[in-house]
Amino acid sequence: MKILIAIGTRPEAIKLAPLVHELVNHPEFDVEVCVTAQHRSMLDQALGLFGIVPDYDLNLMGQNQTLAEIAGRILINFDDVLVRSQPDVVVVQGDTTTTLACALTAFYRRIKVAHVEAGLRTGHRHSPFPEEINRRVATVLSDWHFAPTERSAMALRAENVPESAIHVVGNTVVDALRIKAQEVRDHAAEFEERFAFLPKEARMVLVTCHRRENFGGGLENICKAIAELGRAYPDTHIVYPVHLNPNVQGPVKALLDGLANVHLIEPQDYLNFIWLMDRAHLVLTDSGGVQEEAPGLGTPAVVMRDHTERTEAIDAGTAVLVGSDPARIVASVSELLDDDVVWRRMATAANPFGDGHSCARIAEVLVRDAKPYRGGEARF
Template sequence: MARRILTVFGTRPEAIKLFPLVHALRGDARFDSRVCVTGQHRGMLDQVLEIAGIVPDHDLDVMQPDQSLDALTARLLTGIGQVLDAERPDWVVVQGDTATAMCGALAAYYRKIPIAHVEAGLRSGNIYHPWPEEVNRRVIGTMARLHCAPTQTAADALRRENIDPAAIHVTGNTVIDALQWVTERIRHEPGLASGLAEIETRFAGKRIVGVTSHRRENFGDGMQAIAEAIRQIAARDDVALIFPVHLNPNVRSVMQAALAGLSNVALIEPLDYLHFARLLDISTLMLTDSGGVQEEAPALGKPVLVMRETTERPEGIVAGTARLVGTDCARIVTETNRLLDDAGAYAEMARAHNPFGDGRSAGRIAELLATE
């Protein structure tokens, strides 16, 4: 009898990292694959679902304007619980560190349903950076039966927390599976990612610096400092910055006030996954406070400057593909200029080995779900 697997996700990063696994499960007769989305990122989630060809079996659509974290958590926990009662899966799969992942795991635990945690074991060591994601990951780690660690560093972190070593498996990160899949699609159908063509033409001859920023812990002074750093970098006449601006008003209002009207800064709407992959491809380097970009950009040989005080992905720092620069304006500008002006420093980061995966992670996880 096929094992019923309920995969639960709600944000764009979760969707990107889980669609390769959903594809693997749906193509394997050993599984009855079901999908529940929460809509924690509504529009951005839907873009990935469309690209990946996934129609959810359940859509909770939980987001409300100005919703607090505790209100969101309550809606997620009860909504996912109702889906679990209807589906009665053999396994629940969650990914990463979101409120959706934590609530999905907790709802499954309340029903004694085994939990598989994809991208398990990432730790920054600081419960407020990233906030609240660091605690979300730790909570899931106490309940999961199957821990799919993307790297040996993540697996070691789980062992230090006294997780049963037999439950920990180094699978690689499914984000590399996803990036390889989407890059291949664009290669065969270039028109899928043609939406940046006008900006590419506008900035022809300039080196592109891609920017993403949305972390809660950077709201306020941190976001102001990032905006000022971008403004100073934009004073160079040999670069252009492309910044898909997050919808959160704590990000958008700051960036619009500081950067609107600068000739070599493109403040654009959030990109679907195809176009974001294109942005990674055309960029010389990435400035980001995102977790996923730290994994994706090195797969394309792009150095990453991480605008956070800590990272739960230290493998990139150790490997040399990423560097922590925090939210200090002067340091962001200095490190960016160093990579732009020092070919040796740039090559050292661009050529460093990407420690996050080989593109076959989803298959490994599916095999574990079939045999555990």
């Protein structure tokens, strides 16, 4: 069984790396990896960390590329890869442009698609943008739907996905975290030295903010809230690894540069980021993956989005949803900094996204179900 795994961004690499290793260890599978490099340097960091060397590298990252540009280039270039690789199954993950375009290209070639992290929904077409639609379209193109939670499976059933095609397996990011978190903790002194600007006993708030729907006014409001928190809590250090996208870099540096206890640093590799999440008193984020990872480290998450497709985190009490309103952000972070009972309740809530063995479950399903299927290019 020839399996081609498509990866475009760092989060995809982190979430698919454990699956790559799991499938390679099964004699039933011949596994290849194709990266579109929708993101470049951040993707390469993650691939290197997990020891993955792509069989195909499309190297499609461009400056300020539009969604249509990157999607079009992936469709054309990934089609060439499919001709060369001749896979029986294409594996995609999540909700990126790579996920959408690679699934569609595989469909055009009548190649089966396995969708990892299937079924997440906010119910709002433009939030997150364009991820909500990317996921929905990937669903109708896929043959296997590996849902992280029962709620995701329910969303798929509501869209008439056959029950036999839905498999609740947990989220593979918990597998990656299980593999790497202990490694980080075993070398804690090295990370403390690497981030020596943080006083050892000081509280730290970690910030991640880069989603497209927050570009412009949303990001400016978030930065204003961070600045207010920095002034209100001078002994608390705020660490913000700033995404390389110029739409993020501009307002962040304009509004936050120069504040003594706000540290704007370069994007971090996965091990550094795990240490920062583990070290943090709380994380202030608009990331989807962080909502899944932070509970595994006992770190409360304040989610700066209007809607989340990971409502399990809200229901479990590991995260709180505040949007980009400065007053709500400041109020929620202040409560977690001031009230130890509230903080402890969130920090000790159980992670609803799995036990770290999702990839083994996916492999079991594919071993059982996958049969060679290659119907050739569709003719119109």
